[in-house]
Amino acid sequence: TQLLEQSPQFLSIQEGENLTVYCNSSSVFSSLQWYRQEPGEGPVLLVTVVTGGEVKKLKRLTFQFGDARKDSSLHITAAQPGDTGLYLCAGDGGYQKVTFGTGTKLQVIP
């Protein structure tokens, strides 16, 4: 079973602060996705990273895939209340099965 551990589990910060969320595994993934989920809704895809060492930017969000394709990070610059939600990483280990991480619940206080 491929496990994806996210840290921290909870994060409460003030508006304008920066933060980093980590997603770690002992398994290699051919691709890794990040999602954001709001209460009562399904997760929404933010980004896919495929190449080891790859960095992708989405406005104030920066995603990085580890060189060995076992881990990833999400960095948010100048967090805003609209960033509040549950952040999930997910990995494709092959065999058409996607495994989701344990989740990081982010609260940005105005």
Place this chain on the structure above:
Amino acid sequence: DTGVSQDPRHKITKRGQNVTFRCDPISEHNRLYWYRQTLGQGPEFLTYFQNEAQLEKSRLLSDRFSAERPKGSFSTLEIQRTEQGDSAMYLCAILRTPAEAFFGQGTRLTVV
């Protein structure tokens, strides 16, 4: 709009009753997945379909759970003799290459 519709959005049922959820992708997709999610946790894989064939079932899916995708389009998930531990959000997703999941809004099940 992710192109995946789930019905109902919310379901409250008494313990021991049977419930059925439906997932409708707007357009045809080969791969359809069911996940279960409890509050604040990541979705847990339940089962998936390649067209109408159910290719894998998680050990989370006890004998009380059954899923179908009769014509390779919509899918149903049935839970028989519900238990309080079945209370969760049930999510349906289609997968596009490489492994991008597009979820429906989910069905929130509460067993009382």
